[in-house]
Amino acid sequence: MNAIKILCVLAVCAMCIPAMGADIKAGPATLFKINSPSKDYSAAARAKIIQENIDKVLLSAEVPALRLEERPDKSMVLWSGNFKIGDVLKEDAAKNGVTVAEEGANWIKAIKAAYGNYVNKNLKFILSSDIHNCHIEWYGVSTDIRMRQWVKAITMEQNRGKTDALFLVGDYALDYWFNGGSYNKGTSNTKAFFDKYVKALPNAIPVYPVAGNHEQYTNAKWKEITGFDRFYTVNMGNCMFIMLDAFADELGPDYDHDGKYVNHNVAYIKSMLAKYPAKNVFLVSHWFEKSKESDEFKQLVASEPRIRCMFCGHDHNYQVDITGDEWGNKPIIHTGEFSYAGAVEAKDDVCWGYRVLRVGMDGTVSTEYVVPAHNVLPDGTRKLVPEKTLGKWSKKY
Numbered sequence: 001m002n003a004i005k006i007l008c009v010l011a012v013c014a015m016c017i018p019a020m021g022a023d024i025k026a027g028p029a030t031l032f033k034i035n036s037p038s039k040d041y042s043a044a045a046r047a048k049i050i051q052e053n054i055d056k057v058l059l060s061a062e063v064p065a066l067r068l069e070e071r072p073d074k075s076m077v078l079w080s081g082n083f084k085i086g087d088v089l090k091e092d093a094a095k096n097g098v099t100v101a102e103e104g105a106n107w108i109k110a111i112k113a114a115y116g117n118y119v120n121k122n123l124k125f126i127l128s129s130d131i132h133n134c135h136i137e138w139y140g141v142s143t144d145i146r147m148r149q150w151v152k153a154i155t156m157e158q159n160r161g162k163t164d165a166l167f168l169v170g171d172y173a174l175d176y177w178f179n180g181g182s183y184n185k186g187t188s189n190t191k192a193f194f195d196k197y198v199k200a201l202p203n204a205i206p207v208y209p210v211a212g213n214h215e216q217y218t219n220a221k222w223k224e225i226t227g228f229d230r231f232y233t234v235n236m237g238n239c240m241f242i243m244l245d246a247f248a249d250e251l252g253p254d255y256d257h258d259g260k261y262v263n264h265n266v267a268y269i270k271s272m273l274a275k276y277p278a279k280n281v282f283l284v285s286h287w288f289e290k291s292k293e294s295d296e297f298k299q300l301v302a303s304e305p306r307i308r309c310m311f312c313g314h315d316h317n318y319q320v321d322i323t324g325d326e327w328g329n330k331p332i333i334h335t336g337e338f339s340y341a342g343a344v345e346a347k348d349d350v351c352w353g354y355r356v357l358r359v360g361m362d363g364t365v366s367t368e369y370v371v372p373a374h375n376v377l378p379d380g381t382r383k384l385v386p387e388k389t390l391g392k393w394s395k396k397y
């Protein structure tokens with residue numbers, strides 16, 4: 001609970017300074033400097049402030065590196081800058097019968113837990129799309145074996161170093177395929193994919209999906225299957241992923257078709273940018289149709305420096321598409337496939353794979369498409385193919 005006090009103190013800075021009569025100043029290189037006795041803040045006041053400001057404090061602020069230091073004047077400093085805990089920390093230490101340093105360490109632990117372990121570190125994400133758990137056995141490989149290879153590939157990537165989230169970029173089956181989908185015949189292979197294979201990922205990892213053009217489920221049904229709305233936002237440390245719905249039209253049809261593209265929801269993106277002002281922003285959608293997309297969307301992407309890039313699936317390719325002036329030359333980065341090769345990929349090889357995205361504390365964004373080692377070629381023959389990396393892109397902001 002001690003972490004709550006820090007959150008509270010941060011929140012107090014935003015809204016209650018005059019009323020509390022505390023000596024709180026914003027520091028140039030830090031969040032806030034506080035030299036205020038903790039008695040200024042009642043438990044009830046803290047609870048209220050936290051409730052009202054937790055989003056603002058946890059998700060909007062640039063989260064600084066956490067470090068505990070004892071200053072010559074015996075005050076304790078938490079944060080990389082000049083954030084003084086002062087009497088609040090001393091009081092808690094006395095109450096808990098531990099040293100100030102020990103109490104400070106407990107605070108850091110609790111704050112990290114509250115932030116979800118996303119502070120003070122470089123972040124790593126996996127993006128995977130067009131996995132198509134369905135009746136077609138591409139390259140002579142049974143769907144179940146291919147799905148298990150997907151689970152193995154994601155797991156091995158996780159085992160190379162902690163992964164903070166897995167983003168799924170659409171097309172988990174062929175549920176509404178125009179050529180004969182499974183759902184109107186009574187089977188949701190998307191549900192089977194989530195229930196059987198996503199749950200088989202052995203390492204705990206948050207999984208965030210968007211719907212593809214083969215998943216025309218109503219929002220209610222989609223939520224029932226995946227636990228998510230068709231569009232939403234994910235905040236982690238200094239990153240914000242705005243998960244968009246490019247096929248939001250003609251949902252819940254009683255006939256099969258391949259999805260109807262809609263322009264992206266600019267109002268929603270703007271509302272998230274306003275709500276969380278200090279983030280590296282990534283737009284994730286099954287598809288960005290350049291020739292159809294609205295001027296308003298393109299202008300937002302071009303003019304908003306926080307939008308770093310876009311991630312899509314759909315065409316089963318892994319290239320990095322630098323969009324041009326109209327889009328501010330922001331890249332649309334394709335997340336490949338784990339089913340059948342698209343048009344751009346080398347046809348002499350299977351490109352079942354996924355993307356890794358790394359976002360550094362120094363502002364570097366880098367990504368690469370990884371094809372894990374496998375032994376299946378498109379003609380069904382088998383030979384060991386070594387892992388390879390494709391579609392690299394990197395930029396320091």
Ligand SMILES: [Fe+2]
Pocket residue numbers: 130132171314315316
């Ligand atoms: Fe697909």
